[in-house]
Amino acid sequence: MLLTIGDVVRIRADKELGSVAGVAAHRAAGSVVDVQMNGRVLRTVRPQEFESSPRGFRPMIKARALIRLLFIGLGFGAAVMNGMYVHGLGASLAVTVFVTVTSVTTVSGGLINLFNRPRRFRV
Known part of the structure; x- marks a missing residue:
C-alpha cells in the first residue's frame, strides 16, 4: 500500500476518519502508521487495520x-x-x-x- 502524508484513511474497527501523520518501521511490529484524528490526537495503527479513501485530484494551478x-x-x-x-x-x-x-x-x-x-x- 502506498501512502502520502496527509492521505485520509478510515480505521476499520471503529469507522473513524483521520489523516496520515507519519510512517515508522519497527522490528517487532513491522510498519506502523501514525494517524491524526479529531482534536489533534495521534493514533498508531498497523496498515492492516485501516483502509485508505480514494485520492482526490487537485486542479492544476x-x-x-x-x-x-x-x-x-x-x-x-x-x-x-x-x-x-x-x-x-x-x-x-x-x-x-x-x-x-x-x-x-x-x-x-x-x-x-x-x-x-x-x-x-x-x-
Whole structure:
C-alpha cells in the first residue's frame, strides 16, 4: 500500500476518519502508521487495520502548469540535440526519429515525475 502524508484513511474497527501523520518501521511490529484524528490526537495503527479513501485530484494551478510546460520544452530541446547528433553520426532516418521521440519522453517525463510527484511511502 502506498501512502502520502496527509492521505485520509478510515480505521476499520471503529469507522473513524483521520489523516496520515507519519510512517515508522519497527522490528517487532513491522510498519506502523501514525494517524491524526479529531482534536489533534495521534493514533498508531498497523496498515492492516485501516483502509485508505480514494485520492482526490487537485486542479492544476498555473505555476505547476508552467513548470510542466518548461519541462516539456527542455525535453524537446534535448531531443533535437540528440537527433542532430545521431544524424551527424550517419544514422538512418528511422533511428534518428526513434532517438528523438525516446529523448522527448524520457527527459520530459523524468523531470515531471522527479519534481511534480507526491511523496509516497510503502507500508
